Amino acid sequence: MNNRQLSPIDRLLSGANDALRTIGAPAGRPARDNPAASIAESELSRTEKSHAAGLMRVNHAGEVAAQALYRGHATVARDDDIEQQMQRAAAEEFDHLAWCEQRIRELGEEPSRLSPLWYAGAYAIGAASGALGDKWSLGFIAETERQVCKHLDSHLDELPAEDNRSRAIVEKMRDEEAEHGESAVAAGAAELPGPVKQLMRITARVMTRTAYWV
Numbered sequence: 001m002n003n004r005q006l007s008p009i010d011r012l013l014s015g016a017n018d019a020l021r022t023i024g025a026p027a028g029r030p031a032r033d034n035p036a037a038s039i040a041e042s043e044l045s046r047t048e049k050s051h052a053a054g055l056m057r058v059n060h061a062g063e064v065a066a067q068a069l070y071r072g073h074a075t076v077a078r079d080d081d082i083e084q085q086m087q088r089a090a091a092e093e094f095d096h097l098a099w100c101e102q103r104i105r106e107l108g109e110e111p112s113r114l115s116p117l118w119y120a121g122a123y124a125i126g127a128a129s130g131a132l133g134d135k136w137s138l139g140f141i142a143e144t145e146r147q148v149c150k151h152l153d154s155h156l157d158e159l160p161a162e163d164n165r166s167r168a169i170v171e172k173m174r175d176e177e178a179e180h181g182e183s184a185v186a187a188g189a190a191e192l193p194g195p196v197k198q199l200m201r202i203t204a205r206v207m208t209r210t211a212y213w214v
C-alpha cells in the first residue's frame, strides 16, 4: 500500500497494525513457502534442539527489528520510489519473521518475550536515521544488512550440523539480506561514519545475546 495516499490517521492505524502483526506472535501466514518445507526433520538431541531454538529466536528478534526499521524508514522516506523499495523489503522480512517463528515452535520453544522492546527500539532508530534524509537512511540499511549477513553466516556455522531445516531458512534469509543491502547501495546509500557502525554492532550484540535466552 502506498502510504502517501493515506491520511495521518490512516498512517497511524496502518503503523499500529504492522507493529501488532509483528510482535503479536503467531505472525500469520508468510506470502511465500517456508524454504524448509521439503526438508525432512532430523534427529536432534535435547541440547542441540535448545541451541538451535536459541539461535532461531535471535534471528526472529532480528526480523522483528527489521520490520520496525523498514517500516520506520518508509514512514519518513522523502522519495516515493525509496518508500516503495522499503515496503517491498519489509514484505520479504515479514516472511523471514514467520519462517523463524515456525522453526522455533517446531523446536518446541517460543519467540523472544522482549519483541515489543526490539520493535520499539528499532522503529525509533529507523525513523530517526530516516529523518536525516534518504541517503543516510539507505546508508543505515546497507550497513545493517551487511552486519546481518555476517551474523547469519556465523549462525550457519553454529547451527547443529544435522539441523537442515533451520539451515535452509537461514540461507534463504542471508541471500535476501544481501539483496536488500545491494538495493540500498544502488539507490544511493551514503557510507556511515566508523563510530556509528561500531555503535550499531554493539547494539546488535546486546539484542542477540539477550534474545538467545529470553
Ligand SMILES: [Fe+2]
Pocket: 063, 066, 092, 093, 096, 173, 177
Ligand atoms: Fe530478514
Ligand SMILES: [Fe+2]
Pocket: 066, 089, 093, 145, 176, 177, 180
Ligand atoms: Fe533484509
